[in-house]
Amino acid sequence: MEVFERIREKIDFLAVVGLGYVGLPVAVAFAKKVKTLGFDINEEKINTYKRGMDPTHEIGNEKIQSTALEFTTDPTRLKEAKFIIVAVPTPVNGDKTPNLTPVVNASQIIGRNLARDSIVVFESTVYPGVTEDICVPILEKESGLVCGKDFKIGYSPERVNPGDRVHKLENIRKIVSGMDEETLDTVAAVYELIIEAGxxxxxxxxxxEAAKLAENAQRDINIAFMNELAMVYDRMEINTKDVIDAMNTKWNALGFYPGLVGGHCIGVDPYYFIYQAELLGYHSQIIAAGRKINDNMGIFVAETMIKRMIQSDINVKKANIFIMGITFKENCPDMRNSKAMDVCKHLISYGIQVKVVDPVADKAEFKKNFAMDLVDIKDISNADCLAFLVAHRQFENLGSADLERMFKRRSHQTQQIIIDIRNLFLRKELEAKGYSYWSL
Known part of the structure; x- marks a missing residue:
């Protein structure tokens, strides 16, 4: 426990490598308790943090401005740390195989600057075996040190839920592990400094490693089941939410809802499981099927939008369509692997013009992806179709008067279309006002 004591007594640094949606909250939390370095290779990101700005919205500008966290892009500063947490992204390639490049690169940087008697803990989501079989050899090669003798390793899967103001880092119980009992106890003690839930x-x-994949694959499958029900109920002309409300009266109903499942966790992690299973000669059936359903929901929503507009005698190619929300989840600026983006791209592939409204998305990142600017919510007018794909707080606060202001004056031949993926509004109320309303 010497490493823990030196960290707690602020003799040595704790370092967090990778300062995104996961690493930044972890680093800021530790900086309240111990000497903490926040390292990232992205100089622009580090400079933004140093200016007191938080583009992730996870911490907020005020806390960034007041934190004792030392931001750096200098890898040699890692030599001052005896406890290093790795929180870099682990995406998938175009063929849905794991892309371990970020975690490999992070291991190389850490290895070149690894102090003797340090502990390296990986938080990045990986399939079982990556930490010990891929990362450890890199750390040993780059440092010239021997794992187990000169340094130790652990793994603690991240459980940060971006955009969630209820389930925060400190009140989510943390899984920890170590290569031996002594390391496990040290890793646990260090995280207990900031994790109130234990x-x-x-x-x-x-x-x-496996627990993290199981968590997200389980959620992915349950949502896929609800998405499949929604697609079938749509053909039956049954409202899925009405079915769910009735079903949830039973004590053991799970309470899942259909939706667009993207992002860098649920939309990615199942592929890590599928990949390793196939390496071992097992072809996933349930998890792979669930991912296939969820990956195609953006197309289903886009096709439904087109169908509803045609049924309402709207000229789709000339329609004024506003996509409400482009990020992968509510109240989060992250657009990585967003299925709302899939909806937009599918509509655009038909030559349909869309305008996108998202009060929290990164404007520069959006323009880089779509070569157009985001529309401010106050500038929506003359709409034929409003498609609410993400449940941002700003959208939840809209009333019927706000919606009426956004639409163009209706002729007797056409209906105004509201697509409400997250059931933000009351269907009966909007239908009574003459809207063509559809939700998953």
């Missing part, structure tokens, strides 16, 4: 000691690093 920690769960996994029996091995591989169990901790």
């Amino acid at each position: 920690v769960y000691k996994a029996p091995s690093i591989k169990v901790a």
Whole structure:
């Protein structure tokens, strides 16, 4: 426990490598308790943080401005740390295979600057075995040190939920693991400095790695089931929410809802499981099927929008269509692997013009993806179709008068279309006002 004591007594630094949606909250939390370095290779990102700005919206500008966290792009500063947390992204390639490049590069940087008697803990989501079989050899090669003798390793899967103001870092129980009992106890003690909900000691690093994949694959499958029900109920002309409300009166109903499932966790992690299973000769059936359903929901929503407009005698090619929300989830600026983006791209592939409204998305990132600017919510007018794909707070606060202002004056031949993926509004109320309303 010497490493823990030196960290707690602020003799040595704790470092967080990778300062995105996961790493930044972790680093800021530790900086309240111990000497903490926040390292990232992205100089623009680090400079933004140094200016007191938080583009992730996870911490907020005020906390960034007041934090004791030392931001740096200098990898040699990692030599001052005896406890290093790796929180870099682990995306998938175009063929849905794991892209371990960020975690490999991070391991190389850390290895070149690894102090003897340090502990390296990986938080990046990986399939079981990556930490010990891929990262450790890189750390040893780059440092010239021997794992188990000169340094130790652990794994603690991230559980940060971007955009969630209820389930925060400190009140989500943390899974921790270490290569041996001494390391496990040290890793647990360090995280207990910031995790009020406590920690769960996994029996091995591989169990901790597998637990993260299981968490997200389970959620992915349950949402896929609801999405499949929604597609079938749509053909039956049954409202899925009405079915769910009735179903949820039973005590053991799970309470899942259909939706657009993207992002860098649920939309990615199942592919890590599928990949490793196939390496071992097992072809996933349930998890792969669930991912296929969820990956195609953007197309289903886009096709439904087109169908509803045609049924309402709207000229689709000339329609004034506003996409309400482009990020992968509510109240979060992250657009990575967003299925709302899939909806837009599918509509655009038909030559349909769309305008996008998102009060939290990064404007520069959006323009880079779509070569157009975001529309401010106050500038919506003369709409034929409003498609609410993401449940941002600003959209939840809209009333019927706000919606009426956004639409163009209706002729007797056409209906105004509201697509409400997240059931933000009351269907009966809007239908009574003459809108053509559709939700998953």
